[in-house]
Structure formats: structure tokens, C-alpha cells
Amino acid sequence: MKLSNKVALVTGGLKGIGRATVMELAMQGADIALNYRASEKNKVLAEELVKELKDLGRDVLCVEGDISHEEDVEKIFKSIKKYFGHLDILVNNAGITRDQLILRMKTEDFDAVINTNLKGTYLCMKQASRLMMKQKSGHIISLSSVVGVIGNAGQVNYAASKAGVIGMTMSLARELGPRGVTVNAVAPGFIETDMTEVLSDEIKVGLKASIPLGTLGHVEDVAKTIAFLASDDAKYITGQTIHVDGGMAM
Secondary structure, three states: OOOOOEEEEEEEOOOHHHHHHHHHHHOOOOEEEEOOOHHHHHHHHHHHHHHHHHHHOOOOOOOOOOOOHHHHHHHHHHHHHHHHHOOOOEEEOOOOOOOOOOOOOOOHHHHHHHHHHHHHHHHHHHHHHHHEEEEEEEEEEEEEEOOOHHOOOOOOHHHHHHHHHHHHHHHHHHHHHHOEEEEEEEOOOOOHHHHHOOOOHHHHHHHHHOOOOOOOOOOOHHHHHHHHHHHHHHHHOOEEEEOOEEEEEE
């Protein structure tokens, strides 16, 4: 398998794109460090996912922690280094939304989104860079969004965070390239998840009309792109943002 003997950390790996990515990387042979924020609900979801991963023959380490807190991130990476001894793949997937038109948006909602989506990605990039520079190998893949490229009303905070991820990706790719580490971003469009499931049929029709391929994407579409970037098949790709959006951002 393409990712045999590799260790991958996926932040926010319990649901949606994160969970699909965990499963895809595992099916490609990677062992998994599974990160999620501590809660009773998440603990149950994690136990279920760990069982599936072990059924695939993968080794799994659960690393609870809020990536917006530096001390949590430091503990996460120390645990990974102690348990696995190395880290080959980082997928910065964890993210939140606090949507509202700017005149109604609370400053704390802006800060919350930036702290998780942008600062959290930065903190994980920083810790992964230390490990991967010593190894002189590794792949860092961060989740941006079509909204970070073309914007969206009511998502000033989210768009800012996801546009920032693209800027960090290009900058870090220049820093780590000489050490053999690739750094890329994936920008999903509208993907069928729990978030889109609650939308009315009328809104879904409108969304599909804005997509050249005429349909919403699936979490597996994003996960397979991430797995490609995490493999040696993509060893000469760095500093790029791959759009998985049905053509929205052309």
C-alpha cells in the first residue's frame, strides 16, 4: 500500500471530511494519530472509529486536545513522538464556523474562528515542522475552502481564516522545501456533510446551479485528494492549493 509504515495525524478526525480522510489514509496503509476535542460524544465516536481502524490492521493513537491552545498542541505532538517515534503526514482539518453578516457578527465569534482555523493550523504546522525537518521528509496538508478563494456573504471570519491557510501554506512550502517536506492545501467546495444536510431543497438547488459540474461533492472526493498529496506520487508538488469544488473557483 502507498502509505505503509507512515504515521498520519488528522486534526478533527471524527466526522465529515476528517473522518473520511482518516479512513482513506488508513486504507492506504497509514497508522493514525486521531485528534479531537474532548467531550463525551466525541469519546464515543472515537471509540467506534478506533475499532474500524484496528479492524483494518492499523495502529491508532487517540490524542485529545483543542488545537487553538498551544499547550494542547504541544502535548499532542509529544504523545505522537513518544508513541510512534515519527510523523510523516499532518492533515490540518479541524475547523469551525460562526456565520453571520458582519454588522451582526460578534467579535468573539470572529476570534473563535480565527483561533481554531488559522491559529490552530499554524500551531500544528510549527510542531510538525520540527519533527519533519529533522527527518528531512514529510507532507503537510491543510484544509482551506472555496470560500477562502472567492468569499461568501456571512462568512467574513471563515473566509479570512481559510484565505490565511493558503498564505501560510505557500510560505511554509518555501521554508521546508529544502528539507524535503511538501506543504499543500486542499480547498473543498460545497460537500455533502451534516452541515449541508440541514439545508432546504431550494437552497441546495441554488448551490448546484453555481457549480459547473452541477452537483455537491462527497467527503471521499476530498479525502482521496488529501491521500494523493500525502503520498510519494505527489513528491514534486508543493506550495499548491488543490481545488475540489466542481469548478466553482475557476
